Amino acid sequence: MMKNYSSHSGMTLIEVLVSLAIIALMTATVYSTIATSRKVQQANDDKARQYQLIRAGLTMLEDDLTMAYLSLGEDTAAPERRTYFRAKMDGPGIRLGFSTFSHIRTSRKTRESDNSAVEYFLTDDPENPGRLALMRRETRRLEQIPVEDIPGETWLSIPGVESLTFEFYDQTRDEWLDEWDTTTIDGQINRLPNQVKIHLIVEDGRKNLMHFTTIVNPKLIDAINLTPSSNVSSGTTGTKGSTGTTGKTGVTGPNIGKTTRSKIK
Numbered sequence: 001m002m003k004n005y006s007s008h009s010g011m012t013l014i015e016v017l018v019s020l021a022i023i024a025l026m027t028a029t030v031y032s033t034i035a036t037s038r039k040v041q042q043a044n045d046d047k048a049r050q051y052q053l054i055r056a057g058l059t060m061l062e063d064d065l066t067m068a069y070l071s072l073g074e075d076t077a078a079p080e081r082r083t084y085f086r087a088k089m090d091g092p093g094i095r096l097g098f099s100t101f102s103h104i105r106t107s108r109k110t111r112e113s114d115n116s117a118v119e120y121f122l123t124d125d126p127e128n129p130g131r132l133a134l135m136r137r138e139t140r141r142l143e144q145i146p147v148e149d150i151p152g153e154t155w156l157s158i159p160g161v162e163s164l165t166f167e168f169y170d171q172t173r174d175e176w177l178d179e180w181d182t183t184t185i186d187g188q189i190n191r192l193p194n195q196v197k198i199h200l201i202v203e204d205g206r207k208n209l210m211h212f213t214t215i216v217n218p219k220l221i222d223a224i225n226l227t228p229s230s231n232v233s234s235g236t237t238g239t240k241g242s243t244g245t246t247g248k249t250g251v252t253g254p255n256i257g258k259t260t261r262s263k264i265k
Contacts, residue, residue, distance in 0.1 A: 047204055050160070054202055057134060057158035058212060064118050065196050065216040067101040070182060070223035072190065075144065082142040083223075084117075085192050087166055087180045092132055093122040094166050094179075098192075099142060116140065117147050125159050131203060134158040162201040162209060168193035190223035 011019075071083040083099035096119065103116035117139045125133035139152035168180040171194045181187035200212040 043206070050202075050204065051210075054158055054200070054210075054212060057136075058198070058200065058214060060136065060157065061120060061198065062214060062216050064100050064102045065098075066219055068098045068192055068218050069101060069115075069220040069226075070099070070190055070192060071226045072223045073226060078144045080144045080146055081183055082117075082144055083115075085180060085182045085188075087168065089179070090121060091123075093164050095119065095121040096166060097147060103138065103140075111141065113141060115142055116152075117142060117150065119147065120157070122161060122164060125161070128160045128203070131159070132161040132164075134161050134164060134200075158200070158202065160203050160205070162203050163199075164201075165199045167197040167199075169195040169197070192218045192221050194218075194221060 068085060069083065070085065074081050074083065085098040087094050087096045089095075097117060099115060099117050101114050102118070103114050105114065119137045121135055121137075122132045123135055125131045134157045135154055136157040137152055137154040139147065139150040141150065143150050167176040167178065169176050170188070176197065177193075180193055182189055182191070194217070196216045196218070198212075198214050198216065202210050202212070204210050
């Protein structure tokens with residue numbers, strides 16, 4: 001007697017195992033692709049947030065420098081001046097302090113005006129071992145006492161700093177200086193630098209260095225006839241005389257007033 005065999009035979013055990021292996025491989029490949037895409041997206045998001053934070057910190061520094069000023073109405077016999085511009089080496093980098101009109105009053109009841117003293121300095125970054133953090137301190141007003149004794153607030157401006165350097169252009173000498181001080185006899189009395197060059201290097205978290213360079217032009221180069229407000233309940237007091245004139249631009253290249261970035265691996 002003849003046996004009838006079906007034309008549709010079943011899969012063998014080996015074929016089933018091979019099929020399962022292929023499915024598992026495809027699933028692993030898809031999962032790996034998705035995981036890699038998420039990591040890349042997360043890294044890009046972190047980098048974008050860091051860049052935004054750096055840009056915000058530099059913009060604030062630029063605004064402060066743009067509105068820096070000196071007053072002719074100072075008591076020369078007093079040990080401390082209320083308006084000043086001082087950039088001196090301190091610890092890991094330059095400590096930059098100056099009087100400025102950039103202060104924003106948040107309440108009418110506060111004894112503040114639109115002029116204040118700000119300081120920028122580097123300190124160890126608690127969240128990035130081996131790196132520095134740029135700190136910003138702003139006083140609530142100007143007084144003829146040491147600036148560190150004036151009430152104010154300090155906060156983190158830019159984290160993860162590798163280095164920060166300043167250069168100050170002196171048009172009278174036609175050269176760039178590493179320091180500037182209006183509080184000493186042998187310093188630059190009653191005048192601000194014509195330009196301030198800032199070079200910031202920040203680590204992006206992946207051992208790559210980002211370079212930021214900008215040049216700021218203070219608006220009031222020469223001291224003005226203005227008595228700084230110290231204890232006020234409203235706007236700035238005093239009579240404002242003629243303002244200084246901004247010096248001519250030195251040889252600075254095409255990056256005046258703009259921030260450029262380059263990446264070094």
